Amino acid sequence: MAQIVFVDDHLMVVQPLVAWLIPHLAARGHRMLPPAADVTAVGPAGPSGGVAVCDVVLKVGPSGSDAVRHLRGLGWRVLLLSGHAPAGQVLEAVAEGAHGYVEKSQPSEELAAAIETVAAGRLHLSSALADLFYGGLRASRLPPGRELTSVDRDVLKSFVQGRTEAEAAALHGLTTARMQGFLSRAFAANRARRALLSLSDREREVLVAIGCRDLDAEAAARALHMSANTLNTHLRNIRAKYRTAFPDLAAGLTQRQTARRLALDLNLCGRTNHQNW
Amino acid sequence: MTVHTRSRRAGFVAALDWRRVPAVPDDPDGIVAGNEERVAKMIAFLRAAMVPFLLIPLLAWNRLAHPELALLAAAACAVEATWFVRRTLRRRSVRDDHVLVAVDYVFCLALMVVGSRAAEPWLRNEIMTEVVPFSLVSSALLGFALGLRWRSVLGLLALWGGWAATVYPHLTLKLGSDLLGFVMWFLVGLYVPRLMRELAARTARAAAKQRAAERDAARATAEQHAAERDAAEQRRLLDLALHRERMRSGLHDGVLTVLDGMARDDRLAPEGRRSARRAALMARNLLRGTADTGSPFEKRLIELSETFVDLGVLVQPRFYVSAEPPPELAEAVCAAAREALANAAKYAGPDVEVHFFAECDGDRLEVSVVDHGAGFDAATAPRGRGTAETFAAVRALDAACEVTSAPGRGTSVLMTWSR
Numbered sequence: 001m002a003q004i005v006f007v008d009d010h011l012m013v014v015q016p017l018v019a020w021l022i023p024h025l026a027a028r029g030h031r032m033l034p035p036a037a038d039v040t041a042v043g044p045a046g047p048s049g050g051v052a053v054c055d056v057v058l059k060v061g062p063s064g065s066d067a068v069r070h071l072r073g074l075g076w077r078v079l080l081l082s083g084h085a086p087a088g089q090v091l092e093a094v095a096e097g098a099h100g101y102v103e104k105s106q107p108s109e110e111l112a113a114a115i116e117t118v119a120a121g122r123l124h125l126s127s128a129l130a131d132l133f134y135g136g137l138r139a140s141r142l143p144p145g146r147e148l149t150s151v152d153r154d155v156l157k158s159f160v161q162g163r164t165e166a167e168a169a170a171l172h173g174l175t176t177a178r179m180q181g182f183l184s185r186a187f188a189a190n191r192a193r194r195a196l197l198s199l200s201d202r203e204r205e206v207l208v209a210i211g212c213r214d215l216d217a218e219a220a221a222r223a224l225h226m227s228a229n230t231l232n233t234h235l236r237n238i239r240a241k242y243r244t245a246f247p248d249l250a251a252g253l254t255q256r257q258t259a260r261r262l263a264l265d266l267n268l269c270g271r272t273n274h275q276n277w
Numbered sequence: 278m279t280v281h282t283r284s285r286r287a288g289f290v291a292a293l294d295w296r297r298v299p300a301v302p303d304d305p306d307g308i309v310a311g312n313e314e315r316v317a318k319m320i321a322f323l324r325a326a327m328v329p330f331l332l333i334p335l336l337a338w339n340r341l342a343h344p345e346l347a348l349l350a351a352a353a354c355a356v357e358a359t360w361f362v363r364r365t366l367r368r369r370s371v372r373d374d375h376v377l378v379a380v381d382y383v384f385c386l387a388l389m390v391v392g393s394r395a396a397e398p399w400l401r402n403e404i405m406t407e408v409v410p411f412s413l414v415s416s417a418l419l420g421f422a423l424g425l426r427w428r429s430v431l432g433l434l435a436l437w438g439g440w441a442a443t444v445y446p447h448l449t450l451k452l453g454s455d456l457l458g459f460v461m462w463f464l465v466g467l468y469v470p471r472l473m474r475e476l477a478a479r480t481a482r483a484a485a486k487q488r489a490a491e492r493d494a495a496r497a498t499a500e501q502h503a504a505e506r507d508a509a510e511q512r513r514l515l516d517l518a519l520h521r522e523r524m525r526s527g528l529h530d531g532v533l534t535v536l537d538g539m540a541r542d543d544r545l546a547p548e549g550r551r552s553a554r555r556a557a558l559m560a561r562n563l564l565r566g567t568a569d570t571g572s573p574f575e576k577r578l579i580e581l582s583e584t585f586v587d588l589g590v591l592v593q594p595r596f597y598v599s600a601e602p603p604p605e606l607a608e609a610v611c612a613a614a615r616e617a618l619a620n621a622a623k624y625a626g627p628d629v630e631v632h633f634f635a636e637c638d639g640d641r642l643e644v645s646v647v648d649h650g651a652g653f654d655a656a657t658a659p660r661g662r663g664t665a666e667t668f669a670a671v672r673a674l675d676a677a678c679e680v681t682s683a684p685g686r687g688t689s690v691l692m693t694w695s696r
Binding site for chain 2: 010012013015016017020059082083084085086104105107108127131134135138157160162164212214256257260264269
């Protein structure tokens with residue numbers, strides 16, 4: 001038996017969803033805990049483990065990849081959920097160790113199936129997440145051996161085209177074990193891709209100052225209590241990482257443009273909006 | 278000889294050697310060429326101006342041994358000077374004009390011989406006084422045209438020899454003055470062009486420098502304007518991005534939440550929940566920002582997708598277009614996709630999502646329309662005319678078009694093409 005908890009501050013969606021899921025999951029031996037509005041309100045998972053269905057964008061407390069890290073630290077497997085979140089933020093949160101991502105528009109039956117999959121310790125690849133993986137695959141190339149094979153790519157495309165796991169397996173002649181192998185490789189490739197773009201806390205602050213608040217270098221350095229040289233070094237490093245991760249997308253972008261694009265992609269401006277504007 | 282003396286001599290030689298004036302490659306105003314023309318006109322004027330001196334011996338017609346030779350010399354000088362002037366004006370330069378130098382030089386030697394024979398030996402020095410000005414120009418021409426070279430120095434010495442020989446035997450102190458005159462005119466022929474050519478080169482270099490400075494200033498101004506435009510564009514893009522972010526945030530926290538909540542609210546009628554779900558889908562497609570594409574093919578796909586969402590079909594678009602397919606193929610594929618979407622709208626069922634996928638990199642195209650709706654028996658179901666015709670049109674362009682369906686298991690239409 002697994003515990004299930006929803007972490008979402010949009011009660012209008014969560015309440016009817018939970019109401020529908022409680023009997024459905026109970027019939028399969030799972031227990032639904034009361035929803036929480038932020039991850040700090042969630043306690044540790046029980047000894048048999050549990051699934052935290054967590055909104056990618058949370059207004060209060062840790063959000064995105066920070067929320068995933070926090071929940072995993074409490075022993076939860078995380079299934080990400082969102083009405084709509086920027087691609088970079090979703091992929092970063094998935095790379096942090098989430099087992100899947102679904103959009104809130106999905107029918108309740110599909111969401112229940114995704115929870116079942118994650119509760120069983122397996123990865124869940126929705127069409128929405130496959131779309132994000134496929135976009136990343138097209139935009140950047142990992143070193144040989146870490147990138148998906150052409151067969152993996154075709155399987156991934158089947159998910160993007162809306163086929164279910166069973167349909168994709170049948171289409172490509174994959175056994176359950178081989179399908180799990182593909183899913184592991186797809187999630188690992190995303191982790192490797194995001195690792196190229198791993199940013200320090202200080203670099204994220206620079207992204208917010210330059211990319212969201214549009215401060216000039218001098219004002220940004222002053223606001224962040226660092227020298228202009230240090231700020232420029234951070235900007236150079238950020239652009240270098242972005243170029244390594246997405247060479248095609250980064251071509252011709254200035255440091256400031258890169259910062260802006262990355263800040264929006266990681267949804268760093270959303271919170272800044274609330275805090276500063 | 279001390280180093281100091283050697284350097285002074287080198288400086289003196291350099292001051293006379295106009296060949297040391299550096300060339301100016303960047304001279305679109307023609308300053309150097311204009312100067313060469315002025316130098317040519319100067320020597321041409323001198324040549325023409327010295328002809329009247331040859332008329333003076335004719336005033337002593339009765340005292341001459343051979344007055345007809347004096348007349349012949351004057352006429353020949355007029356002809357040679359005319360040729361000289363015309364040639365220099367036509368060529369606009371005397372620099373390195375070896376033909377001009379050779380003809381004028383030989384003519385002057387001949388003039389000395391012929392002119393001197395017009396008078397008796399004791400009168401030659403006097404008669405040759407009138408020949409001197411014309412001959413001195415030849416000495417100057419050596420400097421103007423050849424510069425400080427061994428051949429011009431040797432030419433000067435030959436003029437000396439020719440002059441002394443033709444005056445012989447009437448050698449007086451005036452011979453020294455004449456020979457010095459040849460040297461001084463040669464030096465003038467070196468020094469004046471040196472000054473003029475150096476001045477022209479400096480002026481041309483200054484003009485080139487000025488032009489470069491103006492170009493740099495213009496470039497700096499253009500770069501500044503570009504930077505200002507870029508900064509303005511950056512501000513506009515940031516404003517747009519922040520506007521979109523606020524819109525996304527507003528949709529995510531407000532509209533989408535309400536619509537997703539309504540779509541799951543059992544208290545609402547199925548049609549109301551369906552409409553809410555469709556509106557949520559439209560909002561998500563809007564947030565996905567696919568309308569930003571610059572690809573005409575992708576724009577058509579988006580329009581197609583939006584058309585069917587407006588008709589109530591839950592279309593999930595997934596487009597990856599990095600290059601355009603051939604136009605006739607794009608046309609056929611869009612028509613077939615329209616039919617596939619229309620079939621999904623009619624037969625899949627009201628709450629079924631339809632996944633509309635397209636990927637094109639120029640050499641390869643793949644378009645699919647997949648749903649998990651009612652499906653049909655492909656073997657027995659009647660095929661509509663529109664479907665049959667549009668799918669056949671795709672196949673006629675060497676593309677594959679495969680329809681897979683089974684009752685209760687949805688329908689898949691897959692079109693693939695490669696170059």
